[in-house]
Amino acid sequence: MALLEVRDLSVVFRRKGEEPTIAVDGISFDVEPGQTVGLVGESGCGKSVTSLAIMGLLPSRGVDVSGSVSFEGTELLHLSQRRLDERRGRDLGMVFQDPLSSLNPVVPIGVQIAEVLQRHRELSRKQARSEAAELLNRVGIPDPARRLDEYPHQLSGGMRQRALIAIALACRPRLLIADEPTTALDVTIQAQILNLLTELVADTDTALIMITHDLGVVAGLCDEVNVMYGGRIVERAERHALFTAPRHPYTNGLLESIPRLDAPRGERLVPIRGSVVDNIPWADGCAFAPRCPNAIEPCWSVTPALVADDGRMLRCHNPVEVPVTAGEGVR
Amino acid sequence: MLRYTIRRVLQLALVVLVLSVLLFAWLRALPGGPVSALLGDRGTAESRAQLREALGLDDPIFVQYFAFLGRALTGDFGTSTGVSPGKPAMELFLERFPATIELSIAAIVIALIGAIPLGYLAARRRGGWFDNASVVGSMIGISIPIFFLAFLLKYLLAIKLGWLPTGGRQSAGLDATRVTGFFVLDGLLTREWDASLDALRHLLLPALALSSIPFAVIFRITRASVLDVMDEDYVRTARSKGLAKRIVRDRHILRNAMLPVVTTVGLQTGALLSGAVLTETVFSWQGVGQALAVGFERKDFPVLQVVIIAAAMAYVLVNLIVDLSYAAIDPRIRTAGKVG
Amino acid sequence: MTSSRAAKIDRLAATAAHKPTAEGEPQAGGNGPKSDAGVSLAASAWRRLRRNPMFLSGAVIIGLFLLLALLAPFIAPHDPGLRLLQDQVVQARNQLPPPQPGHPMGGDQYGRDFFSRMLLGSQQTLMVAVLATVIGLGGGLVLGTLAGAFGGWVDTVVMRIVDVLLSIPSLLLAVSIGAMFAQQSQFTVIIAVAIVQIPIFARLLRGTMLGVRESDHVLAARALGVKRRAIVFRHILPNSLGPVIVQSTLVLAIAILDAAALSFLGLGAADDSTPEWGQMLGNAQDFFDSQPHLAFWPAACIIAVALGFTLVGESMREALDPRQRR
Numbered sequence: 001m002a003l004l005e006v007r008d009l010s011v012v013f014r015r016k017g018e019e020p021t022i023a024v025d026g027i028s029f030d031v032e033p034g035q036t037v038g039l040v041g042e043s044g045c046g047k048s049v050t051s052l053a054i055m056g057l058l059p060s061r062g063v064d065v066s067g068s069v070s071f072e073g074t075e076l077l078h079l080s081q082r083r084l085d086e087r088r089g090r091d092l093g094m095v096f097q098d099p100l101s102s103l104n105p106v107v108p109i110g111v112q113i114a115e116v117l118q119r120h121r122e123l124s125r126k127q128a129r130s131e132a133a134e135l136l137n138r139v140g141i142p143d144p145a146r147r148l149d150e151y152p153h154q155l156s157g158g159m160r161q162r163a164l165i166a167i168a169l170a171c172r173p174r175l176l177i178a179d180e181p182t183t184a185l186d187v188t189i190q191a192q193i194l195n196l197l198t199e200l201v202a203d204t205d206t207a208l209i210m211i212t213h214d215l216g217v218v219a220g221l222c223d224e225v226n227v228m229y230g231g232r233i234v235e236r237a238e239r240h241a242l243f244t245a246p247r248h249p250y251t252n253g254l255l256e257s258i259p260r261l262d263a264p265r266g267e268r269l270v271p272i273r274g275s276v277v278d279n280i281p282w283a284d285g286c287a288f289a290p291r292c293p294n295a296i297e298p299c300w301s302v303t304p305a306l307v308a309d310d311g312r313m314l315r316c317h318n319p320v321e322v323p324v325t326a327g328e329g330v331r
Numbered sequence: 332m333l334r335y336t337i338r339r340v341l342q343l344a345l346v347v348l349v350l351s352v353l354l355f356a357w358l359r360a361l362p363g364g365p366v367s368a369l370l371g372d373r374g375t376a377e378s379r380a381q382l383r384e385a386l387g388l389d390d391p392i393f394v395q396y397f398a399f400l401g402r403a404l405t406g407d408f409g410t411s412t413g414v415s416p417g418k419p420a421m422e423l424f425l426e427r428f429p430a431t432i433e434l435s436i437a438a439i440v441i442a443l444i445g446a447i448p449l450g451y452l453a454a455r456r457r458g459g460w461f462d463n464a465s466v467v468g469s470m471i472g473i474s475i476p477i478f479f480l481a482f483l484l485k486y487l488l489a490i491k492l493g494w495l496p497t498g499g500r501q502s503a504g505l506d507a508t509r510v511t512g513f514f515v516l517d518g519l520l521t522r523e524w525d526a527s528l529d530a531l532r533h534l535l536l537p538a539l540a541l542s543s544i545p546f547a548v549i550f551r552i553t554r555a556s557v558l559d560v561m562d563e564d565y566v567r568t569a570r571s572k573g574l575a576k577r578i579v580r581d582r583h584i585l586r587n588a589m590l591p592v593v594t595t596v597g598l599q600t601g602a603l604l605s606g607a608v609l610t611e612t613v614f615s616w617q618g619v620g621q622a623l624a625v626g627f628e629r630k631d632f633p634v635l636q637v638v639i640i641a642a643a644m645a646y647v648l649v650n651l652i653v654d655l656s657y658a659a660i661d662p663r664i665r666t667a668g669k670v671g
Numbered sequence: 672m673t674s675s676r677a678a679k680i681d682r683l684a685a686t687a688a689h690k691p692t693a694e695g696e697p698q699a700g701g702n703g704p705k706s707d708a709g710v711s712l713a714a715s716a717w718r719r720l721r722r723n724p725m726f727l728s729g730a731v732i733i734g735l736f737l738l739l740a741l742l743a744p745f746i747a748p749h750d751p752g753l754r755l756l757q758d759q760v761v762q763a764r765n766q767l768p769p770p771q772p773g774h775p776m777g778g779d780q781y782g783r784d785f786f787s788r789m790l791l792g793s794q795q796t797l798m799v800a801v802l803a804t805v806i807g808l809g810g811g812l813v814l815g816t817l818a819g820a821f822g823g824w825v826d827t828v829v830m831r832i833v834d835v836l837l838s839i840p841s842l843l844l845a846v847s848i849g850a851m852f853a854q855q856s857q858f859t860v861i862i863a864v865a866i867v868q869i870p871i872f873a874r875l876l877r878g879t880m881l882g883v884r885e886s887d888h889v890l891a892a893r894a895l896g897v898k899r900r901a902i903v904f905r906h907i908l909p910n911s912l913g914p915v916i917v918q919s920t921l922v923l924a925i926a927i928l929d930a931a932a933l934s935f936l937g938l939g940a941a942d943d944s945t946p947e948w949g950q951m952l953g954n955a956q957d958f959f960d961s962q963p964h965l966a967f968w969p970a971a972c973i974i975a976v977a978l979g980f981t982l983v984g985e986s987m988r989e990a991l992d993p994r995q996r997r
Contacts, residue, residue, distance in 0.1 A: 055571055096564060102565055104587065105663055106586050119572065349834075349835040357847060467725075471974065476931045476935075476970065478931075600840075604842075605842035605843065609936075623846065627937070627938070630850070646840065
């Protein structure tokens with residue numbers, strides 16, 4: 001049995017006097033123990049909402065969550081607040097995008113780490129504090145004993161993200177969700193944080209869901225990748241297969257719009273034309289059709305299904321042909 | 332932090348200086364000029380000439396101003412002409428000041444105790460009937476003329492039902508020892524419990540009336556602030572840790588949401604002092620506010636002068652204290668100098 | 672040449688240092704909209720307002736009272752100054768004319784028809800509020816524009832005075848201004864209430880103007896070499912008006928309450944032949960035991976009008992505040 005089974009998860013935002021917005025539209029995926037799974041897509045594709053739905057962090061009012069999220073056999077979506085709080089922070093951890101706003105500005109770092117230990121591991125305040133220092137040390141923050149009493153604004157961006165990671169991993173959760181953990185950081189820090197995450201996850205055999213818009217992050221990290229578009233998964237493949245032979249035109253477009261060092265001088269980048277606002281509803285065909293270079297007649301009328309295709313899952317009427325020279329110039 | 336304190340104290344000095352200029356100009360603008368303003372109707376030709384001499388009204392205006400400033404700095408604002416004729420205005424003020432402070436503190440305490448929990452609850456139930464009702468209630472609260480509210484409370488609870496005294500600070504015939512001028516505190520200090528209780532009974536209604544505006548304002552600020560904070564990422568982080576509800580509320584929501592409330596309390600000083608004029612008048616509370624109301628009616632300008640300058644200074648001082656304590660609460664300001 | 676440049680830089684630096692709302696803004700201050708997108712902001716604010724029950728009920732209340740004030744002379748059954756029921760007043764026993772046919776609210780202590788006085792009182796009360804607000808706004812507009820547009824020492828001097836005036840509790844300031852008039856009248860009340868509002872408007876306007884001044888489109892206009900006067904009047908001022916309009920609405924409510932409080936303290940017309948609610952409320956308290964309705968009606972009307980303006984003002988503020996969008 002998989003560690004996490006997401007089945008038919010849908011999230012609909014309802015606002016008074018407005019059309020309901022379908023943010024996540026029936027997605028399913030599994031995460032095996034220790035596995036790293038990527039959730040990739042542009043902003044607005046529903047990847048962050050998916051993670052918040054798994055963690056039960058969406059507001060209860062104005063949001064409909066349906067489907068099933070089963071963690072070690074427990075259905076998370078129907079769990080009472082109390083039962084859910086027993087598992088969050090202990091079995092499930094989450095690292096957020098903006099480390100500054102995700103840390104409480106008026107509470108010392110040490111307390112913010114220790115409180116999760118006190119809650120789930122029933123440590124005394126003193127034990128929790130020394131354990132917190134140990135954790136800070138493990139995430140590579142120098143002079144941890146002093147840092148415990150500092151406030152988030154006194155740390156650098158990279159250190160704040162390290163502290164957030166320390167919080168998320170404090171109780172050695174079985175699953176860690178990282179929502180764009182490097183987006184708000186400097187490029188040089190990004191690699192450090194990714195390395196740290198990879199290391200810690202491998203050390204503790206924690207499964208990781210990596211949510212990102214950056215295929216570079218995925219390439220370095222993930223075992224399996226789900227590409228999302230318009231609230232649905234459009235392609236799922238093992239990392240190597242996805243990068244060498246993207247089949248969905250959207251995945252292909254994402255890869256082609258990345259600048260490559262080995263490209264000949266003067267070669268132009270190929271951006272994906274249009275933007276998310278051009279989407280058509282899935283019910284009318286393929287949401288990506290208006291932006292798709294491969295769009296054919298059925299794309300505008302028949303909703304494509306997610307079907308198995310040569311070891312991967314694909315939702316496309318007219319996929320990109322497998323290039324003959326696949327494998328060359330892999331990033 | 333030290334530099335911040337020094338800067339704020341210098342600002343305070345500047346405010347007092349500008350205020351003295353305004354006050355000096357004001358005295359000159361009063362009908363009949365400063366002499367009749369300060370002496371009132373009782374001035375004889377002789378005393379007028381004397382005062383004219385003393386004020387140096389024939390000197391150049393700058394000399395007059397510095398003379399005025401010198402007198403003000405020594406606490407000499409003239410002699411009361413209407414409220415308590417013959418008594419130095421400063422002395423009168425000092426006598427009555429504790430009464431107003433006692434009343435204001437009681438009012439702000441009532442407001443804080445009531446409004447913060449209400450504001451939190453309303454925010455948690457945003458858009459629900461409790462939220463809507465309390466928001467509309469707070470708007471009605473600030474729309475009631477405070478003197479009418481005071482009158483209504485007095486009429487219903489004191490005159491009709493007789494539960495509480497109708498006015499004054501203590502019952503006639505009660506022989507209480509005075510230490511600080513704060514009657515409730517005095518009773519506690521001297522262990523005259525009955526005096527404390529009596530003072531408390533007198534205090535309740537005026538404090539309730541006076542608390543209406545701060546109550547409404549603090550409620551709304553708390554509600555808005557809690558709403559803001561609840562949407563913050565760090566509250567989401569706290570929830571992702573599975574923390575107990577109480578800790579999320581106290582440590583993560585309220586501790587942040589209280590910051591704007593602290594500032595508001597300082598800014599309410601002005602409203603409290605304005606309200607005190609009306610409340611004290613309705614309840615014959617022998618405080619500074621009532622002195623101002625009576626002083627205005629009887630054209631007692633020396634008293635008005637002291638009350639105005641003291642009120643402005645109290646306002647600035649309270650806000651200075653509030654800002655400094657704010658800095659102590661908010662680590663982002665407290666440690667601002669230490670970031671490397 | 673160089674000195675004017677230096678002055679320009681100093682000015683820029685000064686505004687950066689006093690970014691608006693650095694310290695406790697008086698009331699509406701702080702979260703005025705950063706009206707970079709003035710038009711669309713106003714349009715979307717209006718769309719939200721039209722559906723807001725708070726705004727609508729406030730507007731209905733104000734509309735009703737305005738209508739009442741306009742029609743009062745035509746629907747008032749009697750002359751409010753005539754002592755029609757004087758024979759029913761018994762001073763010694765505190766006895767006043769009770770409600771009776773032709774006089775639905777009875778008479779006041781001089782035997783004048785209370786219903787007619789209530790109707791005509793709406794005119795006086797609303798006029799005091801509107802005039803006080805307009806004068807306060809005008810004064811604040813001049814001071815705030817001076818300070819906000821020129822910065823430098825003008826700004827410093829104006830804002831120091833404004834800060835000191837703000838530190839005097841409003842009622843005390845109003846009373847001390849009232850004291851400067853030898854003859855008390857309704858005009859005294861208007862001036863006193865208006866002057867109290869001037870520093871609030873000035874500070875608010877300056878704060879928003881500084882914010883707008885640093886906004887991208889003004890910087891762009893400046894970079895293009897547009898003249899200072901043109902920048903102030905065409906770019907900065909129009910974009911700073913949102914919070915001022917909101918504040919004016921709230922001040923209308925405050926003015927009504929302050930005017931009532933001042934009448935209660937004895938500031939205002941000694942002659943009460945022209946009815947005014949605040950004064951009527953103050954007088955009626957002496958007869959509350961026997962004729963509570965005499966206090967009830969003016970109090971209810973004052974509360975209703977003040978509430979109407981507050982509802983409209985607060986919902987406008989909420990609609991203009993980008994953070995409040997849900």
